[in-house]
Amino acid sequence: MVIGQQALFSLLIHCSGYIGGAVVGRLLRRPDAARLDIRAIVRSPEKAEKLKSFGISPIIGSHNDENVMVKASEEVDVIIAMVSFILTSLFAGLPC
Secondary structure (H helix, E strand, O other), X not given: XXXXXXXXXXXXXXXXXXXXXXXXXXXXXXXXXXXXXXXXXXXOHHHHHHHHOOOOEEEEOOOXXXXXXXHHHHOOOEEEEOOOOOOHHHXXXXXX
């Protein structure tokens, strides 16, 4: 997830469940993990603190909040969504 020497900014959505935890673990085990800028949307301060301890920058909010999703999406290169569904209207107009 690093392009040349440049870090890739990634956003994880719904990463505190079983699948999300596995994806986070896999990202953190990469040889270049220290150069990744990983951000994650979480709903609670407790989950945010846990992610911070792994070097992930939490964004407290909900994937159902259009303002949170649009702002967070505009600041990253890659979005990894691990939810059962996301309303496609939230991503309307975003380059995919």
